[in-house]
Amino acid sequence: MTEPTRTFVTELAVIGSGMAGFAASVFAAERQIGTVITGNSGAMAYTTGYLDLLGRVDGAAQAIADPWQALEQLRLAQPDHPLGRVAGSDIRRAFEVFTAALAESGIAYTPAGERNVTVLTPAGTLKQTLCLPATMAAGPQALAAQTECVIVDFEGLKGFSGRELVANLGRRWPGLRTQRIAFPDLRGGETYAEVMARSLEVPATREKLAAMLRRVAGTAQVLGLPAILGMHRPDRVHAEMQRLTGLTIFEIPTMPPGVPGVRLRELLEQALPKKGVTLIAQHRVSRLSLDAAGATLELQDSFGPIRVLARAVLLATGRFLSGGLAAQANGIHEPLLDLPVTQPAGRGDWYRERYTDIRGHLIHRAGIEVNADFQPIGQGGRPHSERLFAAGSILAHHDWIRSRSGAGIAVATAYKAVEAAERFLRKSS
Amino acid sequence: MNTPVPETAATNLETEVLIIGGGVTGAGVMRDLALRGIHCVLIDKVDLCAGASGGNHGLLHSGARYVTTDLDAAIECRQESERLKRLAPQCIEDTGGLFVAVEGDDPGFAGRFAQLCGTAGIACDELTVAEARRLEPQLSDKLVKAYRVPDATVDPFHLALANVDHARSLNGSIYRSHTELLGFEVADGEIRAAQCRDSRSHKPLRIRARQFVNAGGAWAMKIARLAGCADVDLRYAKGTLLVHHERITRRVVNRLRPPGDGDILVPGGTVSLLGTSSTRVQDLEQVGPTVEEIDLIMREGSAMIPALAGARYTRAFSRVRPLLQGGGPASDRAASRGFALIDHRAQGLANFCTITGGKLTTFRLMAQKTADLVAARLGKREPGTTASVALPDAEAGRWTEPGAAPRHWVKLNDPSDLILCECEMVPQSAVDSIVASAPDGAAPAMSLEAISLRSRIGKGPCQGSFCGIRVASYLYDQGHFRDRAGLAALRDFFDERFKGQRLVTWGAQAAQMELAEALQCGLLGLDSLEAE
Numbered sequence: 010m011t012e013p014t015r016t017f018v019t020e021l022a023v024i025g026s027g028m029a030g031f032a033a034s035v036f037a038a039e040r041q042i043g044t045v046i047t048g049n050s051g052a053m054a055y056t057t058g059y060l061d062l063l064g065r066v067d068g069a070a071q072a073i074a075d076p077w078q079a080l081e082q083l084r085l086a087q088p089d090h091p092l093g094r095v096a097g098s099d100i101r102r103a104f105e106v107f108t109a110a111l112a113e114s115g116i117a118y119t120p121a122g123e124r125n126v127t128v129l130t131p132a133g134t135l136k137q138t139l140c141l142p143a144t145m146a147a148g149p150q151a152l153a154a155q156t157e158c159v160i161v162d163f164e165g166l167k168g169f170s171g172r173e174l175v176a177n178l179g180r181r182w183p184g185l186r187t188q189r190i191a192f193p194d195l196r197g198g199e200t201y202a203e204v205m206a207r208s209l210e211v212p213a214t215r216e217k218l219a220a221m222l223r224r225v226a227g228t229a230q231v232l233g234l235p236a237i238l239g240m241h242r243p244d245r246v247h248a249e250m251q252r253l254t255g256l257t258i259f260e261i262p263t264m265p266p267g268v269p270g271v272r273l274r275e276l277l278e279q280a281l282p283k284k285g286v287t288l289i290a291q292h293r294v295s296r297l298s299l300d301a302a303g304a305t306l307e308l309q310d311s312f313g314p315i316r317v318l319a320r321a322v323l324l325a326t327g328r329f330l331s332g333g334l335a336a337q338a339n340g341i342h343e344p345l346l347d348l349p350v351t352q353p354a355g356r357g358d359w360y361r362e363r364y365t366d367i368r369g370h371l372i373h374r375a376g377i378e379v380n381a382d383f384q385p386i387g388q389g390g391r392p393h394s395e396r397l398f399a400a401g402s403i404l405a406h407h408d409w410i411r412s413r414s415g416a417g418i419a420v421a422t423a424y425k426a427v428e429a430a431e432r433f434l435r436k437s438s
Numbered sequence: 439m440n441t442p443v444p445e446t447a448a449t450n451l452e453t454e455v456l457i458i459g460g461g462v463t464g465a466g467v468m469r470d471l472a473l474r475g476i477h478c479v480l481i482d483k484v485d486l487c488a489g490a491s492g493g494n495h496g497l498l499h500s501g502a503r504y505v506t507t508d509l510d511a512a513i514e515c516r517q518e519s520e521r522l523k524r525l526a527p528q529c530i531e532d533t534g535g536l537f538v539a540v541e542g543d544d545p546g547f548a549g550r551f552a553q554l555c556g557t558a559g560i561a562c563d564e565l566t567v568a569e570a571r572r573l574e575p576q577l578s579d580k581l582v583k584a585y586r587v588p589d590a591t592v593d594p595f596h597l598a599l600a601n602v603d604h605a606r607s608l609n610g611s612i613y614r615s616h617t618e619l620l621g622f623e624v625a626d627g628e629i630r631a632a633q634c635r636d637s638r639s640h641k642p643l644r645i646r647a648r649q650f651v652n653a654g655g656a657w658a659m660k661i662a663r664l665a666g667c668a669d670v671d672l673r674y675a676k677g678t679l680l681v682h683h684e685r686i687t688r689r690v691v692n693r694l695r696p697p698g699d700g701d702i703l704v705p706g707g708t709v710s711l712l713g714t715s716s717t718r719v720q721d722l723e724q725v726g727p728t729v730e731e732i733d734l735i736m737r738e739g740s741a742m743i744p745a746l747a748g749a750r751y752t753r754a755f756s757r758v759r760p761l762l763q764g765g766g767p768a769s770d771r772a773a774s775r776g777f778a779l780i781d782h783r784a785q786g787l788a789n790f791c792t793i794t795g796g797k798l799t800t801f802r803l804m805a806q807k808t809a810d811l812v813a814a815r816l817g818k819r820e821p822g823t824t825a826s827v828a829l830p831d832a833e834a835g836r837w838t839e840p841g842a843a844p845r846h847w848v849k850l851n852d853p854s855d856l857i858l859c860e861c862e863m864v865p866q867s868a869v870d871s872i873v874a875s876a877p878d879g880a881a882p883a884m885s886l887e888a889i890s891l892r893s894r895i896g897k898g899p900c901q902g903s904f905c906g907i908r909v910a911s912y913l914y915d916q917g918h919f920r921d922r923a924g925l926a927a928l929r930d931f932f933d934e935r936f937k938g939q940r941l942v943t944w945g946a947q948a949a950q951m952e953l954a955e956a957l958q959c960g961l962l963g964l965d966s967l968e969a970e
Contacts, residue, residue, distance in 0.1 A: 055953060057961060070969035132907070132925060134963045167856050168907060173914035176921055198853030264907055265957060329948040330956075336948035338733070338748050356941060357729045364936035365929050365958075365965040372948075410952075410960040 012313025017287060019045040020434055021427075022306055022319035024294050024345070025333065026050035029401025029419035030325035031277045035110045036103070036427040037323075038284035042434065045287040045317050047294055047308060050274050052331050057262035058145065058236070058269030059128060060108070060118070060420070062100070063092065064137035064413025068368040072137045076125050076417075089406035092414060094381070095421040103424035108140055114280035116272060117143040117244050127152065129261050131169055131235070133177030137413060142269065144238055144247040147259035151231045157184035158231040160261075161222060164191045165200035168264040169235045188225035193217035205237040206268045209246050219253035226256055236260040236268045243272060289315060293332065297322065297345050299394035320437070321430045324377075324385065324399040325423065333403040334376065341375050343403070348377045348385050348393060351405040369411035376405030382433075383426035395433065400426040449643055453479040453612070455812055456632055456647040458619055458661055460484075461491035462594050463793055464653035465601035466805030467812075468613070470824050472605035474813050479645055480605075481617035483637055485877070485888055486598040489655045491798065492891075493757025495679055495704040495711040497690060498522060498530055498590040499799040502537060502562060505554035506547070506696060511776050512558045515799045519590065522802065526829040528839075529596045533705060535589025535690035536570060537562075540741050541580040543695045548583045551694060555587065562587050574687045576743045589690040591704055594798055595891060596835040603832030603875070615877040615888065617643060622650070622665045628789050629665060649812045650790045656722055656758040658794035667785040670792050671763035674720065678727040679713035680735055680942065681753040683899055686710045686745060693742055699731075700738025703746070707840030709897075712739045712746060719758060727754040732941055750946055752901055753938035762795045777804045781811060789815060834875040837893040843868045858912055859905035861898020866912055868893055873918065884918065886910065886931035899946075902935050903954030907962075922967065929964040 020043040023030045030046055031053070037044040063076040066083065073079045077097055084093040092100070101121060108118040118140045119126070125137035129148050141149070151158050162171035171187025178185055192205050193214055208214045222232055238260055239246030251258050262269050281288050289308065292315070296307040299322065306317040326333030326345065335344045336359075341352045352375035353359055359372035378386040379399055387393030400422040402409055409415040455471055457464045460482030468480045482488060501515035523530055539548055555562035563586045570584035571577050577584075605611040616637045623631040629650045634643040652670075654661040662670040685705045693701035699715045715731045732754050740747035762778050777796030793808045806822045813820070836842050844863035847855065855865045872892045876884045886906060889895060895909060896902030910928045913919045919927070932954075943951045959965040 055956065065966070070966060072966075072969070130962050132910075132928075132962045134925065134967070136961065136963055165854065165856065167858070168911050170911040170915045172917070173911050173919070173924070176914055176919065177925060180921075199856050262961075264904075265961070329952045332949075336944040338736075338944050355729065356944070360936075360940045360943065362937075362940070364933045364940075364955075367965050367969075369965075370955075372943075373952075410955050411965065413960060415956070415960065 014314045014316050015312075017045050017289070017315070017317045019043045019287065019317065019319050021045070021321050021323060021430055022047065022304065022317050023323045023325060024048055024297070024306065025325035025327055025331065025401070026290065027052050027325065027327050027331055027401065027419070028056065028416055029327070029423045031281070032103070032107050032420045033323050033325055033400055033423035033427050034281050034286045035107055035284070036424050038281070038286050039106055040427065040431050042427070042431055043285075045289060045319065046281065047289045047292060047306065047317065048326065049291050049293060049331065050278070052327060053274035054266035054270040056270040056273060057265060057267070058142045058273065059136075059138040059262070060104070060140040060416040061137070061413045062104070062121070062125070062139040062417035064125060065411060067408050067411050070367060072125070074124055076139060077123065087406065091404045091407050091418050091422050095425050099424060100417070100421045103420045104140060107420050110280065111273070111276065114276045115242050115244060116276055119143060119146050129174070129233070131174075131261060131264050133174035139417070142243065142260070144243050144260045145236070145262070147231060147257050148233055148261060151257070151259070152182055155182055155184055156231050157229045158182070158186070158233060159226055159229045160185065160187045160233040161225060162187065162189050162235065163200060163205070164189060165195070165198055166202065166235060167199065174261070186229070190221050190225060193221070202235055202237050202263050202268050203240070203271060206240045209237060210239050210241065215246065215249055215253060219250060222250075222254050222256065226254070231257045231259070233259050233261055235263045240268065240272060241275065289317070294345065299396055304396050321396045321398065321434055323426055323430060324397065324403065325401045326403055328376075328402045336372070341372070343377055346393060349388060350375055351378055367411070369408040373408040373410060374406055376403055378405055382429040383422065384429070398426040398430045449641065451479055451612070451643065451645045453477050453645065453647050454816065455479075455649045455651060456481070456645050457651040457653055458632070459653035459655055459657065460486045460598065460613070460615070461489055461653065461655050462487065462598050462601070462798060462801040463491070463655070463796065463804050464651070465598040466801045466824070467651055467653055467793070467808050468605040468611055469601040470805045470809035470822050471812060472608040472611045473823050473827060474809065474818060474820055475609060476813065476816065476818065477609055478605065478611040479647070480602065480611070480613045481619065481634060481645070482615055483618040485615040485891055486602065487594050487891070489657070490757045490759050491594045491598065491655070493679070493755055494594070494677070494798055495702060495713045496591050496594060496706050497702065497704050497798070498592040499797065500535060500588040500590075501558055501560050502535070502551070502555055502587040502589065503692060503697065505558050505560065506551060508776065509554065509558055512560065514776070514803065515797075516558060516560050518800045518803050519588070521825060522592065522799075523590060525827070526597065526600070528831045529600060529829070529835075530590050530592050532590045533689045535587045535692060536565070536574065537585045537587060537692045537694040538570060538577060538581055538742055539583040539694035540578050541582055543582070543693070545583070547695055552585060560587060574689060574691065576686050576745050577691070578742055578744055583694055585694065589692070591690065591706060592798065593838055596838040599835035599838065599892060600829050600832040603834040604830055612878045619661060619664065624665065624787070627786050629787060648789060649815055651808060651812060652790065652792040653808070655794060656760040658760060658792050660722070662782070662792050665782070665787060665790055667782050667787065667790070667792070669780055669782065669785055670794065672794065673761045673763055674718065674722060675759045675761050676717045676719045676725050676756050677713065677759055678715045678731045678735065678754060678756045679711050680732060680751045682710040682712060682746065683750045683752045684709065686743060691742055698738070700735040703739060703743060709752070712736070722758055725756045725758055726937065727756045727941055729941055751942040752899060752947065754942045755938045760794050779804070779807050779811060833871060834892065837864070837868050837872060840894055843894060858908045859895045859898065861900050861905065862894035864893050864895050864905070869909060869912060885927050887934055890931070896931075896935055900950060900954070901939060902931065903950065903958065906931050907957070925964065925967055929967060932958055932964065
């Protein structure tokens with residue numbers, strides 16, 4: 010039986026539904042550009058909810074306190090760096106629009122400030138970020154003020170140990186203690202943060218947990234919990250738990266994949282259609298052709314073939330984890346269009362000898378080249394197509410891992426790429 | 439002094455025999471002597487099987503590989519492998535092996551091979567190409583010749599752990615990991631004591647003994663020189679191996695041609711090991727695989743099994759084989775795989791000996807010959823018993839076998855016993871058991887590497903990137919880790935695992951690595967622990 014091909018016609022097709030693809034769809038919707046977004050959003054579940062802009066400059070030991078000033082230096086030192094191509098004012102605006110869209114859908118964020126915020130990790134180390142979910146905001150404040158605080162962890166929840174947090178933070182946070190409790194009605198055996206989060210959307214569970222939290226708080230007025238405060242309405246669950254306990258509560262991300270990442274993914278999947286964006290989720294584009302008339306994307310879901318006809322395409326397919334780049338024994342490739350990939354000379358140069366080398370690995374700086382309009386450069390040094398734009402981690406000349414700039418690169422370059430795509434669409438219409 | 443008592447001061451130990459080097463040979467000497475009622479201390483500067491013992495393909499040689507180059511070694515292998523299959527079956531998987539030739543291989547070699555196997559008493563049956571491919575469907579369709587031989591696989595970690603555990607239980611013999619030898623105190627033609635230090639705490643340790651055994655493997659020449667002995671002459675051959683993420687064959691598959699690069703595939707539980715290359719090296723400490731070696735091994739291996747080309751590999755690693763310097767053959771591959779026991783009498787020392795060379799398959803025999811010499815020097819004439827006494831199964835060694843931890847977990851059926859390593863299904867209780875049987879003096883600071891060595895943790899497709907974090911959290915939970923040193927240990931574990939991954943990270947492994955690095959460095963900041 011041959012299934013009929015379903016066809017979508019749109020102005021802009023976004024390929025990739027990670028942070029860059031989602032942000033691009035948000036920006037496109039804001040600009041009233043008809044948008045279809047495709048691709049697997051699995052990697053979103055690995056995000057912590059923190060939106061980093063620039064936490065370190067590659068190779069430097071010290072964390073960055075003022076990311077805006079550091080960006081100005083980056084612009085001079087690494088002119089090819091994707092963040093170096095976006096003006097500070099554009100980055101601020103991009104974060105503003107993106108976090109506003111998230112807040113509108115149920116995850117309020119702290120605003121992008123002048124300085125980085127020092128936030129907690131599940132191992133009890135600290136990192137720098139720009140914006141964080143409101144449910145996590147009281148943690149960094151308590152840390153900065155050295156407020157007496159109890160980290161509560163749960164029987165059966167692996168990889169989140171209050172004792173570990175206290176062992177590693179205790180020296181700089183003397184008022185920090187920990188207590189372990191059993192999550193209401195989940196006794197004996199392994200428990201999962203996602204299950205706890207969904208269960209806390211039920212008022213009765215919240216009341217039971219609140220009673221336990223009050224008991225273990227002792228004299229502390231502030232409690233830290235693993236990120237379990239609801240899946241779809243974390244702001245409300247968080248407010249309710251604070252009201253029921255009379256305490257200040259904050260979340261700490263658990264080891265990904267965790268609740269904050271799943272929240273973002275599910276929220277964007279629900280929010281984008283409301284903004285008029287067509288979502289063809291979890292299916293990979295198998296073929297993309299671009300010509301003078303337009304672009305054609307081909308993909309397949311369980312109901313049969315799908316074709317998307319678009320006037321412009323934004324490539325936000327990510328790196329190795331998401332399949333935007335493919336590393337093979339003989340080199341690194343861009344699988345969808347076979348775009349040239351800037352990369353180290355050979356496999357022996359991909360990684361340094363030491364894994365945790367602060368300077369990072371050269372494989373991360375591999376990627377595709379774009380021009381000032383974020384159009385990928387094809388074979389022969391010219392743009393691959395006037396209708397093709399790219400954003401996010403697939404771009405060359407950055408190491409988002411070492412520089413703690415994953416969300417920053419995604420959001421900032423998506424903003425500029427959509428801006429350029431809009432110029433193209435308006436000009437050619 | 440027949441009843442050795444460790445001296446009370448923490449920095450002194452006393453024993454009858456000090457064995458230097460925790461490879462399978464050292465572990466075997468320890469057990470052999472303990473069975474004769476002789477107390478030993480075994481030390482290693484890292485941990486068990488840190489050298490060639492833990493860095494080979496885990497083949498229990500039928501002897502067939504050596505029939506064309508060293509018939510005596512082949513016969514020794516046949517005898518010892520038959521014995522180990524009987525006495526230590528828990529460490530062995532009796533897989534059987536094949537020797538296969540493909541189009542272009544020398545047809546004359548096959549005839550000679552079969553005949554020499556007969557001479558050595560090694561069972562060797564010719565199979566038709568169709569039979570061979572039915573047994574191992576992954577074999578190339580360019581196969582022209584195949585023989586079946588009684589090759590098997592052996593888990594050297596399990597073997598070493600079980601030998602050490604048996605010795606400890608027999609007479610309180612002691613095993614200390616991370617104990618580095620600095621020098622010997624020599625007087626009147628005898629070594630009186632070994633000056634050591636703990637390589638982690640740098641605390642000095644002096645070990646007094648009546649006899650000293652150098653079982654340092656590739657390091658044996660350096661150790662002998664510390665005692666002023668110039669009669670250990672070794673060449674170093676670096677061997678590189680690849681770990682394929684799946685088990686591709688049920689049996690060992692050898693290339694039917696003179697020994698060369700990429701000529702053997704050995705199943706190891708749930709994975710496969712493809713080897714080996716051989717390159718001369720001068721330096722013992724900084725050996726690692728190269729891109730060229732890896733690509734060569736893949737190319738050669740894929741002649742036998744096409745699926746090996748560009749497949750998913752989780753690790754590539756190199757270890758140094760000690761080859762005895764002899765006058766004879768020019769090539770390292772043809773050099774003797776036999777072993778040497780050197781009594782150093784000619785060097786003016788009456789209580790020091792060196793055992794080196796040899797191979798995993800003959801470790802027991804090497805240990806027995808060494809123990810015979812040591813026991814005789816101590817005035818004990820009873821013969822050794824390792825040729826007939828079965829190796830008891832040890833708590834310490836039980837977790838190295840794939841499937842052991844999941845079986846234990848299912849049997850225990852305790853839902854609160856959480857699985858820490860999800861690739862290999864290792865639960866909390868296995869970690870508790872491993873910490874409980876830690877090397878002497880190491881329990882409070884049992885490193886993640888030490889736990890990984892004694893279990894399957896870190897051996898699955900994720901190479902420890904997730905379970906390492908979970909195990910560290912558990913160790914914090916249990917109070918074994920108490921401060922930032924735990925995170926440093928976690929970082930060191932990842933740095934160590936990475937050495938084997940560095941040059942085979944492509945395809946799915948590149949995706950895995952990117953995710954791992956995003957978590958371990960991007961989120962947890964293990965790349966900047968000092969700076970924070």
